[in-house]
Amino acid sequence: MNAAATSMPPSLAVAGLRISAGGKVLVPGLSLTIGRGEIVGMVGASGSGKTISAFSLARLLPDTLTQSGEISLEGERIDRLSESEMRKVRGGRIGMVFQDPLSSFNPLRTVGSILVESICRHQRLPARQARELAIDTLATMRLPGRKASVDAYPHMLSGGQRQRAMIGLALVNRPALIIADEPTTALDPTIQLQILALLRHQASSAACLFITHDIGAASAICDRLAVMNEGEIVEEGPTDRLLASPTHPFTRELLSHAPGGARFR
Amino acid sequence: MSALRGLRDLVFVLLATMTVLFFLLRLTGDPAVVLAGDGASPAQVEAIRAEYGFDEPLLVQYAVYAGKLLTLDFGTSLADGTPALEKALISFPATLFLAVMALSVNLLISLPAGLWLGQARSGIARRTVRGIITVMQGFPGFVIALLMINAFAVGLEWLPTVGFGGPATWILPTLSVVSFLAPKLIRVIEANTYAALTSNYVRTAKASGAPDNVILWRHVAPNALLGAIALVGAEFAFMLTGLVVIETIFAWPGIGWLLVQSTLSLDFPVVQAVVFLMVVGVFATNALAEHLQAALDPRIGNARGAD
Amino acid sequence: MRAPRRIPVLALVLTLVGIACLVIMVFGDALSGHDHRAMNLDRRLAPPLTDGHLLGTDELGRDVLARLLTGLRWSVATALSATFIAFMIGTTFGLVAARGQSALGGVMRLLTTFTQAFPPFVLAVTVIAVMGDAGFFSIVLTLGLVTWPVFSRVVYAEARSLFEREHVLAAEMTGMPAIRLFVRHVLPGLVPSLSVLVVFHFADMIVAESALSFLGIGAPLGAATWGAMLSESRGYMLSAPWLTLSPALAMVAIIVCAHALGQHLRNASR
Numbered sequence: 001m002n003a004a005a006t007s008m009p010p011s012l013a014v015a016g017l018r019i020s021a022g023g024k025v026l027v028p029g030l031s032l033t034i035g036r037g038e039i040v041g042m043v044g045a046s047g048s049g050k051t052i053s054a055f056s057l058a059r060l061l062p063d064t065l066t067q068s069g070e071i072s073l074e075g076e077r078i079d080r081l082s083e084s085e086m087r088k089v090r091g092g093r094i095g096m097v098f099q100d101p102l103s104s105f106n107p108l109r110t111v112g113s114i115l116v117e118s119i120c121r122h123q124r125l126p127a128r129q130a131r132e133l134a135i136d137t138l139a140t141m142r143l144p145g146r147k148a149s150v151d152a153y154p155h156m157l158s159g160g161q162r163q164r165a166m167i168g169l170a171l172v173n174r175p176a177l178i179i180a181d182e183p184t185t186a187l188d189p190t191i192q193l194q195i196l197a198l199l200r201h202q203a204s205s206a207a208c209l210f211i212t213h214d215i216g217a218a219s220a221i222c223d224r225l226a227v228m229n230e231g232e233i234v235e236e237g238p239t240d241r242l243l244a245s246p247t248h249p250f251t252r253e254l255l256s257h258a259p260g261g262a263r264f265r
Numbered sequence: 266m267s268a269l270r271g272l273r274d275l276v277f278v279l280l281a282t283m284t285v286l287f288f289l290l291r292l293t294g295d296p297a298v299v300l301a302g303d304g305a306s307p308a309q310v311e312a313i314r315a316e317y318g319f320d321e322p323l324l325v326q327y328a329v330y331a332g333k334l335l336t337l338d339f340g341t342s343l344a345d346g347t348p349a350l351e352k353a354l355i356s357f358p359a360t361l362f363l364a365v366m367a368l369s370v371n372l373l374i375s376l377p378a379g380l381w382l383g384q385a386r387s388g389i390a391r392r393t394v395r396g397i398i399t400v401m402q403g404f405p406g407f408v409i410a411l412l413m414i415n416a417f418a419v420g421l422e423w424l425p426t427v428g429f430g431g432p433a434t435w436i437l438p439t440l441s442v443v444s445f446l447a448p449k450l451i452r453v454i455e456a457n458t459y460a461a462l463t464s465n466y467v468r469t470a471k472a473s474g475a476p477d478n479v480i481l482w483r484h485v486a487p488n489a490l491l492g493a494i495a496l497v498g499a500e501f502a503f504m505l506t507g508l509v510v511i512e513t514i515f516a517w518p519g520i521g522w523l524l525v526q527s528t529l530s531l532d533f534p535v536v537q538a539v540v541f542l543m544v545v546g547v548f549a550t551n552a553l554a555e556h557l558q559a560a561l562d563p564r565i566g567n568a569r570g571a572d
Numbered sequence: 573m574r575a576p577r578r579i580p581v582l583a584l585v586l587t588l589v590g591i592a593c594l595v596i597m598v599f600g601d602a603l604s605g606h607d608h609r610a611m612n613l614d615r616r617l618a619p620p621l622t623d624g625h626l627l628g629t630d631e632l633g634r635d636v637l638a639r640l641l642t643g644l645r646w647s648v649a650t651a652l653s654a655t656f657i658a659f660m661i662g663t664t665f666g667l668v669a670a671r672g673q674s675a676l677g678g679v680m681r682l683l684t685t686f687t688q689a690f691p692p693f694v695l696a697v698t699v700i701a702v703m704g705d706a707g708f709f710s711i712v713l714t715l716g717l718v719t720w721p722v723f724s725r726v727v728y729a730e731a732r733s734l735f736e737r738e739h740v741l742a743a744e745m746t747g748m749p750a751i752r753l754f755v756r757h758v759l760p761g762l763v764p765s766l767s768v769l770v771v772f773h774f775a776d777m778i779v780a781e782s783a784l785s786f787l788g789i790g791a792p793l794g795a796a797t798w799g800a801m802l803s804e805s806r807g808y809m810l811s812a813p814w815l816t817l818s819p820a821l822a823m824v825a826i827i828v829c830a831h832a833l834g835q836h837l838r839n840a841s842r
Contacts, residue, residue: 043445058341061470084476089472098472103465107564108487117483169473274685289699389799403828405779405788407786408820411802415809416814467795506691510783524694525787536698544690 009075010035011176011207013056013106017069019052019061026065027053027231034207036179039200041210041218041239043254044228053228054179054211058094061084074176092122095170095206097180097199101162105154110149111165112138115172122173133172141168141198160191164198171202178208184217196221215254219243227251275548280543287330290533291323339541340534344527349534353520360512360519361546364504366435367442371500374443375450377568379493380486382451383458402448407510410441414514431542438515442508446500453496456488464488491561498554505546582836589829593648595677603641606635608642609795617812628814636818639796643819646797647826650712651777655770657716662723663766667754669724670731680728681836683721692718693780701789712791715780719773726769727762734761764841768834773828782823798823 012034019027027049034040042050055065059079071079078089090096098104105111113133119125125133137148141164143149143157154162163183170178180199184192199208200221212218217223219239226236227250235248244253284449297314298305307311314320318329333340339349382391404412413435461467462485470484505520512521520539559565601608605624612633620628620636627636669676695718703710734740739759748756783789785799794800798819805815 058472087473087474089477090471091475094472096469096472098465098469100465104469106466106470106484106488108491109484114469114473116481117470117475121474156564160281166469169469213558271736278686278690279684280684285695286698330646378793399831400824400828402831403824405782405823405827407783408802408823411806411809411816455666464704505636506694509694509697510786513787524697525701529789529834530699540694541695542699547690 008036009072011038012073012209013070013072013075014057014255015070015072017056017067017071019049019056019065019236021065025224025231027056029069030231030233032226032233034208034209035123037204038224039108039210039222040230041204041212041215041222041225043212043215043218043225045254046213047104048228049231050228051181051210051230054209057177057179057209057253058085058090058096060090060096078109088122088177090176091118092173093176095169095173095175095178097163097178097183099182100186101159101166102154105162107154110151111157111162112152115150115165118169119172137168137172140202141165141169159187160194161185163191167195167199167202171206175206178206179211180201180208181182181211182213183210183215185212193219193220227254271548271552275545278548279541279544281382282329282540283334286537286540288323290536291326295319335402339538342527342535343532344530344535349532349538351540352535353523355541356518356520356523357542357546358507359517360508360521363435363442363508363517363519364501365436365514366439367446367504368497368501370439371446371450372444372497375447375454376490378447379451379454380458380481380489382455383485383489384462384481386459397424398448398451401444404445404447406441407514409444410437413437413441434515438511438517442504442513444506449514450493450496450500453493454489457492458485461485461488468531491558494554494558494561498550498557501546501554502550506543507552509552582832586829586833589825593644593826596644597648600645601635601638603813604637604641605788606638608634608638610634610638612699617808617815618811627810627818630801630812630815636801636814639801640818640822641780641799642796643798643801644822644826645707646795647778647823648792649780650708650715650781651774653708653712654715654719654777654781655659655774658720659714659723659766659770661716662720662725663727663762665720666727666732667758670728670735671750672753675697682726687697687721687725691832693783696780696784697787697789700784707792709785711781715777719777719780720830722773723766723769726765730762730765731758734758737761748781764837768838768841771834772831772839775827775834778823778830 005169010033012032014030014032017027017030017032018025030049030053032040033040042054044050052061052065056065057071061067069079070077073089073093078086081089085249092263105114112131112134116127116130116140119130119133120127123133125128131150135146138149139146143161143164149157149161149165154165157165163186167180167183170180178199182201184195196217199210210218210222215225222239224237225239225242226233227242227248228234229250233256235242235246235251242251243255295357297310297317297319301310301313318326321329337350338374339353341347342349378394382394385391417437462480467480467484468554470480476483497553507521508517508519509521509525512519513525516522524536524539524543526532529540596603609704612629614633615625615629616624616631616633618629618633620626622628625637626633627640627709630636645804659785666680669680692715695713699714699718700711701723724761735758740753743753760799782797782799785795785797786803787799788803791797791800802816804833805812805819808815
């Protein structure tokens, strides 16, 4: 994996990312690299700036926040793209998984139609083939009943099933980068594990940025961890090394507060 | 299941309404005196009282009345002897017509206005429109009607003031009704639009690269409008009963106008028939709105099916 | 961010309007320098600002401002009283139904169905018209009696959820008497939505009363009410538009103020 990473540009390279709200700087200057097939966990307390940093990569911040800095996706500077070019990146080359899968699906649309809408937009497939792909994708995400789940409305699915569908939506166009924002926080602990395993398994060919406040969940699937506090990455390193010998006091504090820190291992 | 419950509710409401109305009318006015007319001698009044059964005990009268109600027999108008229900039914289409026109114009104005306003909180144009809507909400419908008659019919002489005869006479009544229904509907659609735009599912749509027009028409608008169906239904139901003053102002021959005319002349059978018709109309409208919402909202449809 | 600068202006305007209403309620047409009943057939339909008639005179030479002020007295008094009656009955019934056994809850549901299908205004029109020369108390009583479900509906729904809150349940379990439970734990929770409801209901009652007197139903014949003034002005729309505009704008002003206050209370309670 390391050999491959050196021969081609990393999936994601961020340098000097700065986010501010009015005059207030929320993220002063963030730098981060994620290699192909690598899962990086961004861990921190709520309000540490991890979620807005992740959203800024797809330029999805609300109008009240402004961002600057270099963002390269597979070597291409996507921060320079126009809004319409950026729309092709979102959903196409960057897939996103959100925290609350119920409210994140339009209640009036079937889960399948949301996938089909995205497939048609990014892959220019005819409707019938798009639907086939949506069915296949949901089946791969182990949603029950091939045809049944594609025509299911979000409220008919369980929380875990909705999150699987959400991961399916993120992956359906084979993105280079997956951003998962607290994908398991709203779920039962037993289902959390299944979702993490699914994410780990399905995201093997893409880079994945995993945002969480739960260092236990992060350590279960991440190759590397980046600990964030007050808008800055205070410590970064391979998961094993960081868990075994944290150097920054904030990391130690985070680890000591983790509910059953190593329960996923 | 739900149809049966609706029917049961309708029967209950009709029974309750007609009972309340019966006792209120009997306790507050003497129909025999009205029927006898001015200058009738006490003997004449007594004769009429006996003829119509007004001399019986009130409960006996109520039993007779309730029995006739079951066969939809409201008696005849005290004014001209035509069947009361027929008189009410003849007036109903005019009210329905006004209500449908007002509903259409209301939707034509409120849908785009609400969707447009909901897309941003600031901006001079939106602030101005919001200010106008706030002031409009302070205008009672009949005051608007008077002011518009003043401006367009009397002042500028563009439109006929009153009556029911051809498109020119439809404009002012319709606009009067719309002027006080639209602000409420616009507000609700605006709030729904804003809520939808800031919702998580719109964020999902953005994250999968949806352009603004897809977000607006395929994600925001359906949700915003679905949430307004209940209000549209309530507004329509209101129009079937609440246009009493507007119909009177424009001499619009609907059931609101008939209600005032028959009430002022103490023509009880007609009043009862009109109220009966109003309750049925409101009930039908509410049921229709409920079913429409259930048909369009998969969440409700599913809950129903699971019953 | 902007809010702190805007609220005082609104509060100031509303306070001034409130004080003005209070002054008018106390002094009535005396403020205009004319008796609202005094006719002067030599000076009919005088336009505003002539001979000490600030808002002109009507078709019988009566001072419009004097009638307007008397009308405000009548409108505000009827609307306040009707709101009070509806509030008292509706709140009491809503609380009892929320607290009581399921039978009352069933009555509540039927009542909701009933009021949804049967608009209060039609009932009021019929009842008051049949009563003939109704006068203040009949109007107030009728309007209050036909509109109280507005309050009971909201109180019922909110009180039920309040009764299920933990601190109320806890208080109940310690054996607190029902009355004290209401006063200490439930009523305070109802204040925000009830105050909003009261203000909006007041505005609705102003409209309802004016509509009634416009139809010639309710207020005694010849009384200076806004509805009657509007009704009488219809013959003089072209020659004397001030007859229509004065009561119309006064009514709109009071309703807009009430709505603004209600909106403000609603925002403040969120």
